[in-house]
Amino acid sequence: MSYETIRYTTEAGVATITLNRPEVLNAINRTMLEEIRAAVGALQEDRAVRVAVLDSASPRAFSAGIDVAMVKDMPPIGSREMGRLLHETFGAIRFAKKPVIAAIDGLCLGAGLELAVSCDLMIATDRSRFGLPNINVGIPAIVEAAILPQAIGIMGAREMCYTGEFWDAAKAERRGLLNAVVPPERFRDEVRAWAAKVASKSPLALETQKEIINQWMTAPLEAAIEHSINTVVINWLTRDQKEGMGAFLEKRQARFTGE
Numbered sequence: 001m002s003y004e005t006i007r008y009t010t011e012a013g014v015a016t017i018t019l020n021r022p023e024v025l026n027a028i029n030r031t032m033l034e035e036i037r038a039a040v041g042a043l044q045e046d047r048a049v050r051v052a053v054l055d056s057a058s059p060r061a062f063s064a065g066i067d068v069a070m071v072k073d074m075p076p077i078g079s080r081e082m083g084r085l086l087h088e089t090f091g092a093i094r095f096a097k098k099p100v101i102a103a104i105d106g107l108c109l110g111a112g113l114e115l116a117v118s119c120d121l122m123i124a125t126d127r128s129r130f131g132l133p134n135i136n137v138g139i140p141a142i143v144e145a146a147i148l149p150q151a152i153g154i155m156g157a158r159e160m161c162y163t164g165e166f167w168d169a170a171k172a173e174r175r176g177l178l179n180a181v182v183p184p185e186r187f188r189d190e191v192r193a194w195a196a197k198v199a200s201k202s203p204l205a206l207e208t209q210k211e212i213i214n215q216w217m218t219a220p221l222e223a224a225i226e227h228s229i230n231t232v233v234i235n236w237l238t239r240d241q242k243e244g245m246g247a248f249l250e251k252r253q254a255r256f257t258g259e
Contacts, residue, residue: 001042005032007057008039013199015043015052015098022057025064028111030082033089036115040092040100047258050199050206053191054093054119055103062102062128065110068137083142086111090118090144095214097207099198103191104128105184109166114144117151120210121198122177123191124169125184130177131166150217152177202240203258208232 001008007018017039019026026032043049056062071082093100093115102119108130116122132141132148141161148157152175160167169181182190198206208231215224235241239259247254 001038003035003039005029006035006039008042010043010046010049013048013050014195015039015046015049017043017052017054018057019055019063020057022059024067025061025107026056026058026112027064027067027069028086028115029067029070030085033085036089037092040096044097049098050201050203050258051195052096052098052100053103053195054100054115055191056105058106061107061109061112062104063109063112063115064107065112065133086114086143090114093118094144097210098203099206099210101191101194101198103187105187110134110141111143114141114147117147117177118144120213121179121194123180123182123187123194124172124178125187126169126181127184128169128172128181129166130160130169130172131164132160133164133166135161136164147217200256202235202238202244202254202256204238204240205235205244205256208235 003020005019005021007016007020009016017036019032021027021029021032043052071079074082099120102116102122104116104122104124106125106128108116108124108128110131110133113130113132132145134141145157145161148160152160156175167175169178172178173181180190180194212224212228212231215227219227240256243256244254
């Protein structure tokens with residue numbers, strides 16, 4: 001499939017979705033949302049892919065947020081439709097069977113931040129900045145901004161939403177938003193290292209673990225625990241479980257095949 005607003009590549013078990021509207025700092029439009037969903041669908045079906053990276057072709061931004069020119073004069077009912085499209089796209093990443101790593105270099109704002117926080121891990125350069133400037137243009141933060149209280153606490157989420165001010169990478173890491181912060185010259189190597197680390201694990205165990213984590217985020221505590229107890233049975237039926245525990249006992253590196 002050819003894409004207009006993203007690039008999609010695969011190599012060594014890693015799929016890379018690259019936001020590719022650098023001339024507008026990867027402002028998110030309808031086409032980009034559709035193409036992200038299509039790319040997530042493609043990596044879901046590719047058995048060779050074990051982990052995905054979501055990055056940017058822009059040297060200045062991961063994404064500056066929604067394409068304001070597209071939504072400024074949208075009728076009220078259209079704004080609700082756009083919210084649902086955003087949620088559908090971010091949900092495709094959140095509930096994908098494979099982990100997705102957000103690789104952030106530069107601005108990560110508004111819907112761009114919601115896109116990033118929908119990923120499983122977030123790696124950033126130390127020059128990156130994060131925020132929800134929605135309030136500055138007269139609208140509230142919605143959709144996957146709802147995840148932020150779990151990531152940065154309710155007080156941090158209120159700060160971002162009410163002030164519209166940006167956080168630097170150091171503050172974002174300190175408040176729990178980021179998994180790693182590195183200088184720009186080390187960024188690509190750091191992202192590759194994280195992707196390789198995740199890709200080395202059992203694909204079936206990763207899929208199950210991601211499903212369990214999503215339950216931790218959305219279900220009542222006891223229901224989430226019960227789900228995890230029932231779900232782990234599936235992994236006991238796999239070759240990867242036998243291989244992983246066998247390798248541990250034999251003090252060797254496990255060789256997971258996804259079976």
